[in-house]
Amino acid sequence: AQKVTQAQTEISVVEKEDVTLDCVYETRDTTYYLFWYKQPPSGELVFLIRRNSFDEQNEISGRYSWNFQKSTSSFNFTITASQVVDSAVYFCALIPSGNTGKLIFGQGTTLQVKP
Amino acid sequence: ETGVTQSPTHLIKTRGQQVTLRCSSQSGHNTVSWYQQALGQGPQFIFQYYREEENGRGNFPPRFSGLQFPNYSSELNVNALELDDSALYLCASSSGHFTGELFFGEGSRLTVL
Numbered sequence: 001a002q003k004v005t006q007a008q009t010e011i012s013v014v015e016k017e018d019v020t021l022d023c024v025y026e027t028r029d030t031t032y033y034l035f036w037y038k039q040p041p042s043g044e045l046v047f048l049i050r051r052n053s054f055d056e057q058n059e060i061s062g063r064y065s066w067n068f069q070k071s072t073s074s075f076n077f078t079i080t081a082s083q084v085v086d087s088a089v090y091f092c093a094l095i096p097s098g099n100t101g102k103l104i105f106g107q108g109t110t111l112q113v114k115p
Numbered sequence: 116e117t118g119v120t121q122s123p124t125h126l127i128k129t130r131g132q133q134v135t136l137r138c139s140s141q142s143g144h145n146t147v148s149w150y151q152q153a154l155g156q157g158p159q160f161i162f163q164y165y166r167e168e169e170n171g172r173g174n175f176p177p178r179f180s181g182l183q184f185p186n187y188s189s190e191l192n193v194n195a196l197e198l199d200d201s202a203l204y205l206c207a208s209s210s211g212h213f214t215g216e217l218f219f220g221e222g223s224r225l226t227v228l
Contacts, residue, residue: 004157037219043203044119045158045219091157101148101209102171103217105157 002027004094006106013082014114021077021109023092029053031097034068034075039089039108051075082113119220121206127226128196136191136223138206146170147189148217149181150205158205164189193225201227 003026013019025034036048049059051068059066063080079086089110093103120139128134140147146165150158160173164183178194187208193200203224207217 042221043205043224044221045205045207045217047216047218050216093157101146101163101207101217102160102173103148103150103158104160107155107157 002029002094002096002104004092004104004106006090006092006109008109009107010110010112012112012114015084016081017113018078018080019082019111019113021079021090021092021111023075023077023106025073025075025092025094027094027096029097033095035093035095035103036066036075036077037091037093037105039091041088045091048077079111082111084113084115087111087113119206119208119218121204121220121223123223124221125224125226127228129228130196130198132196132227133192133194134196134225136193136204136206136225138189138191138208138220140187140189140206140208141218144208144210144218145187146209147183147187148207148209149189149191150207151175151200152203152205152222153199154202161191161204196227198227201225 005024032053034051037045065078067076089108091108092106122137148163149161152158161175162172163170167183180192183189203222205222207219209217
């Protein structure tokens, strides 16, 4: 079965705090892709990162960083020094091998950053 | 560069009616995917079109159908609407056979009464 689990439904932090959003995935494929998308109130999903299953290097982009660990099937997302503009729903997603375009999304984590 | 645009943004229908949602893909993209997002849930894959052919379908009944036109724009049609069809319908475009980034529109919010 292919599945993505985001156990945290809602997280609330105060501006400048660091916050980590958890993502656990299930797939039997050896080749797959993992994603994080951000959904602001306007509704469109904004691409943040893609990672393929053969690349376990962690990645940092400004205040964002991602920790991919195949051993625990996790792909966690950390925002450092959070800002009010980071408030949104964040989705982790999986594309198994061969399923072009069919993203399997988690339930999403609503992040609220308070001033 | 023009992004993904969807219309209408909001609409209200009654049970049993039919609805057509439209999507213009991003310039240069030939693949369109449709997703249904119920309130508080993650998006669910409906189907994908590549060069005017359906190229993958999720777990949705046949009353959900689609089209892709030569200019790569797309329509999602839903017949015999049910209350549970109330959701945000998202269109995403990409170039070629995937694995890359999907570009999403802002969605069409459908309410079925």
